Amino acid sequence: MAKDWLKGIKSAYDTIIIGSGLAGLTAANKLAKLGHKVLILEHHYNLGGLATWFKRKGGHILDISLHGFPTGMIKTCRKYWTQEIADSIVRLKNIRFDNPQFSFWTNFDKNDFTRLMKDQFGIVKETVDDFFKTVRAMNFYDDLSMTTRELFEKFFPGRTDVHRLLMEPITYANGSTLDDPAITYGIVFANFMDKGVYTFKGGTSELIKKMKKELLKNGVDIRTHCMVDRVVVDDNKTVQGVEVHGRMIPATTVLSNSNILSTIHKLTGDEHFTPEFLKEVKEVRLSDSSCQVYMGLKRGEKIDHVGDLLFTSQENEFSSESLLEPETTSRTFSFYYPETRPGLNMYSIVASTNARFKDWAHLTREEYEKKKKHLIERTLDALEKYVPDVRKKIGHLEASTPLTFKRYTAHPGGVSFGTKFEGLAISKDLPKQIAGLFHAGSVGIIMSGWLGAANYGVIVANEVDKFLHAVSQPKPELETVSV
Numbered sequence: 001m002a003k004d005w006l007k008g009i010k011s012a013y014d015t016i017i018i019g020s021g022l023a024g025l026t027a028a029n030k031l032a033k034l035g036h037k038v039l040i041l042e043h044h045y046n047l048g049g050l051a052t053w054f055k056r057k058g059g060h061i062l063d064i065s066l067h068g069f070p071t072g073m074i075k076t077c078r079k080y081w082t083q084e085i086a087d088s089i090v091r092l093k094n095i096r097f098d099n100p101q102f103s104f105w106t107n108f109d110k111n112d113f114t115r116l117m118k119d120q121f122g123i124v125k126e127t128v129d130d131f132f133k134t135v136r137a138m139n140f141y142d143d144l145s146m147t148t149r150e151l152f153e154k155f156f157p158g159r160t161d162v163h164r165l166l167m168e169p170i171t172y173a174n175g176s177t178l179d180d181p182a183i184t185y186g187i188v189f190a191n192f193m194d195k196g197v198y199t200f201k202g203g204t205s206e207l208i209k210k211m212k213k214e215l216l217k218n219g220v221d222i223r224t225h226c227m228v229d230r231v232v233v234d235d236n237k238t239v240q241g242v243e244v245h246g247r248m249i250p251a252t253t254v255l256s257n258s259n260i261l262s263t264i265h266k267l268t269g270d271e272h273f274t275p276e277f278l279k280e281v282k283e284v285r286l287s288d289s290s291c292q293v294y295m296g297l298k299r300g301e302k303i304d305h306v307g308d309l310l311f312t313s314q315e316n317e318f319s320s321e322s323l324l325e326p327e328t329t330s331r332t333f334s335f336y337y338p339e340t341r342p343g344l345n346m347y348s349i350v351a352s353t354n355a356r357f358k359d360w361a362h363l364t365r366e367e368y369e370k371k372k373k374h375l376i377e378r379t380l381d382a383l384e385k386y387v388p389d390v391r392k393k394i395g396h397l398e399a400s401t402p403l404t405f406k407r408y409t410a411h412p413g414g415v416s417f418g419t420k421f422e423g424l425a426i427s428k429d430l431p432k433q434i435a436g437l438f439h440a441g442s443v444g445i446i447m448s449g450w451l452g453a454a455n456y457g458v459i460v461a462n463e464v465d466k467f468l469h470a471v472s473q474p475k476p477e478l479e480t481v482s483v
């Protein structure tokens, strides 16, 4: 008989959270700590969404999205999770660039970038300082008409090498392009420049294990293998609960961590939204997806320290479009040395490229497998430049594509970073359309990545809390006046 993944759940909840990405988990923890009854429903067998890992025979543990995040994650984890989680966040100091325009190592912070831009690129210090001052001051309420391309041209006209240094890592980090609003670049870049790039000691597996322990301690009900089919909304445009495994679970609020477009069109249904809102939703563009090649070294095999994060490319200049091409030579390598998972004493390497769903979606099984093999071969060829004997050291090798990300996260197009900028307003306006329906998760470029998603989870949890307080207040009695 099939296992009942919902066995023992409560008859109703204050909040049901659809999905256990970092936004969903962080929102759940915050709401539970505020005293609300919270249920997380996740369709995968693991928690974490894209912040996840998998194990393979031979002792390999491979991380999906642990390349690096900004220092702000330490504060977020301390405030909304635990000191223990915050204490496991450590800095990666060896970031490396190698492309036809430049090749060097950096610790990826403002001081080092200032040095590089002065000494390697010959930019005057005042211009560099002015640039940093401008991006640091950028905030959500800024003018949206300026694009990142215009920002770069203003400070470093015609300097495609400087543009590449500044943009390439951020395109990998949040999928933004030179034509996106400059604030989507500025906010994320400034976060990284603050104190560099960080990772989680122990790997994603340890992080999510610790988060799960904390959620359970705070009374959150967590159910995996639960694909939510529908958000139930009544005729008054008010949330009633969700439908999962053919069963209705009542809730006062629903917070969806599923993609914003799936939340609207698939889970809720267009019939519940106003035509004006749907018109705006139509304009929302999804972000692109990714391919990855995961390489686990055989137990006992070693490699030299060749950097923690390597941005490599053979393209003459940076172009957001060329980064998406199936034949791109632009990729990042994340090197996980034994220090990443103390005790395991193994090495792994993950290569990531940005990718378009449509380049993988319509292949026959045979073409798909062939294309994946080709991706793996090209990645190994590129890696051999830095680790010459790597092929014979590898014990496990496999690739993921946009189809893999779609399958495991249910995100349309297997998106890595939700939607482009316009998706943020839609996500924020959801409760104005349907009382009690909220969304948190990668959206609008800014609210994506580990830090953006977790922080957005907190912002939306506060909105959910306000809503729950408002509906729990006794309604003022209507005064009866006798005439």
Ligand SMILES: Cc1cc2nc3c(=O)[nH]c(=O)nc-3n(C[C@H](O)[C@H](O)[C@H](O)COP(=O)(O)OP(=O)(O)OC[C@H]3O[C@@H](n4cnc5c(N)ncnc54)[C@H](O)[C@@H]3O)c2cc1C
Pocket (backbone or CB within 6 Å): 018, 019, 020, 021, 022, 023, 024, 041, 042, 043, 044, 047, 048, 049, 050, 051, 064, 065, 066, 067, 068, 069, 173, 226, 227, 228, 229, 257, 258, 259, 290, 291, 292, 352, 405, 408, 409, 410, 411, 415, 416, 417, 440, 441, 442, 443, 448, 449, 450, 451, 453, 454
């Ligand atoms: C290849 C790759 C590398 C990345 N590297 C980095 C990095 O180095 N640093 C960084 O900061 N960020 C990185 N990111 C981005 C980062 O991982 C994400 O932005 C962030 O983890 C997204 O969190 P989220 O809360 O939006 O939810 P997601 O991680 O997208 O999770 C959503 C969850 O909802 C679940 N779900 C969806 N629909 C349903 C449903 N109907 N019922 C039940 N469950 C459902 C999904 O299964 C999933 O678990 C990377 C992303 C990719 C793809």
